[in-house]
Amino acid sequence: MGNFKFAMTLLVKEYKKSAFYALTMVFAIAVCFIFFNIMNNDLLADPGAVVGGATWNQVNVPLSTTLSFIIICFCCFMIFFANSFFISRKTNEIAIMTLSGNSSFKSTKYLIYQTFVLLLIAAPIGLALGMAVTPISNYWMFHYLGIEASIYHIPSAAFMQTIVVVAMILVALCVFASGYIYRNDISSLLQQEKAMDFSDKRKLVIPSAVYLFLYVFGIVMMFMNEHSATAYIAPTGVGIVGAIGLIRYALPEYIKKFKEKKLLEKRYALIYVSNLGYSIQRAILLISLMMISVTGMIAAIAANQGAPREYITGVIGYIVIIILLITSIVYKFCMEAQTRKTLFFNLWKIGYTRKEITKIIKYEVFYFYLVLLLIPMIYIIIISGCFIYHGEMSVAFNWGLLYSCCLFRFNYLL
Numbered sequence: 001m002g003n004f005k006f007a008m009t010l011l012v013k014e015y016k017k018s019a020f021y022a023l024t025m026v027f028a029i030a031v032c033f034i035f036f037n038i039m040n041n042d043l044l045a046d047p048g049a050v051v052g053g054a055t056w057n058q059v060n061v062p063l064s065t066t067l068s069f070i071i072i073c074f075c076c077f078m079i080f081f082a083n084s085f086f087i088s089r090k091t092n093e094i095a096i097m098t099l100s101g102n103s104s105f106k107s108t109k110y111l112i113y114q115t116f117v118l119l120l121i122a123a124p125i126g127l128a129l130g131m132a133v134t135p136i137s138n139y140w141m142f143h144y145l146g147i148e149a150s151i152y153h154i155p156s157a158a159f160m161q162t163i164v165v166v167a168m169i170l171v172a173l174c175v176f177a178s179g180y181i182y183r184n185d186i187s188s189l190l191q192q193e194k195a196m197d198f199s200d201k202r203k204l205v206i207p208s209a210v211y212l213f214l215y216v217f218g219i220v221m222m223f224m225n226e227h228s229a230t231a232y233i234a235p236t237g238v239g240i241v242g243a244i245g246l247i248r249y250a251l252p253e254y255i256k257k258f259k260e261k262k263l264l265e266k267r268y269a270l271i272y273v274s275n276l277g278y279s280i281q282r283a284i285l286l287i288s289l290m291m292i293s294v295t296g297m298i299a300a301i302a303a304n305q306g307a308p309r310e311y312i313t314g315v316i317g318y319i320v321i322i323i324l325l326i327t328s329i330v331y332k333f334c335m336e337a338q339t340r341k342t343l344f345f346n347l348w349k350i351g352y353t354r355k356e357i358t359k360i361i362k363y364e365v366f367y368f369y370l371v372l373l374l375i376p377m378i379y380i381i382i383i384s385g386c387f388i389y390h391g392e393m394s395v396a397f398n399w400g401l402l403y404s405c406c407l408f409r410f411n412y413l414l
Helices: 003-013 015-040 063-088 091-099 104-145 156-183 186-192 208-224 233-263 267-282 284-303 308-339 341-349 354-389 395-413
Strands: none
Touching: 003 015, 003 104, 015 063, 015 104, 015 156, 015 308, 063 156, 063 284, 063 308, 091 104, 104 156, 104 308, 208 233, 208 354, 233 267, 233 284, 233 354, 267 284, 267 354, 284 308, 284 354, 341 354
């Protein structure tokens, strides 16, 4: 069987591993198309915003264009994030191929074939979805800005730029796949898919109290700085460092002590708390992204309520980022569930019923989303409150933003 045919056979057979990855690509490509439309649509351009001059300093790029570009970059990052999980679930297949005598080059081609086919399927679907949603986006923006024009007007540059981005993503994914194969030997590939170990390998051990201090100090900094749209960037950065340290190093230590003291006789809690610690540590990047992106978008929306184009672009961008984050979280959690199939099967073999295993999973999912929401939400609520206090955002509108954020997450939970 040829390498391409073998790759396609396993791709179809293991379709559950690739379904969410493909959906992430579809949605990300659609979002790229929508925001390329915003960037290139002459009807949405601010005539006085972009001024061409003899020097670079005389060119003023509107914030709506900058926000669109940032969201497009965010979409690309989400594809790479999903790709890393997709590849990490292919390690056993790659290891078996290597043991069968395949070279690293053939294993790389195997991954590239699957990635190329998935992207080839996702790209036209994503473009079609983007074309279907763009008139809705245009309607909202035209209506808010008072523009009388056809909502079906889509600049040709949006198509070309989306295709260029898809091509660049394909090249980057191929490079990433090649690097992954060459960085890992057979032993690490066989252990990686089932690995649930996050042991502390630091040479310099920093006390957990330091990370807690950084997380709290970030909140204190918000009240120390003079209020402005950019005043919360540094405090959020400090808070992220503290949150990462707490999750990565303090949480395992706390869970270990908690299990030894409180959970040895509680068989349900002992299992789901152990799994919960692993899942939360794997979500460090998502928690950091949530803190950065959501707080950043809230600040951008609040600071530009007097600039209609920037304001409506920020609102649409906020909704899109929330949906992208949720899609990535669900994809990650589904892939993690595949990793723990053996664990749940062993529980069944030692006497746990299907009802009991389902109960363990439900508890784990609930507390996972609770922690995922709680850690960044403290910062989000404080920043939102500061903008409300200074009269730059209404309570009703802020409640709508926070409610949408929580609603999306708990809808997936249910």
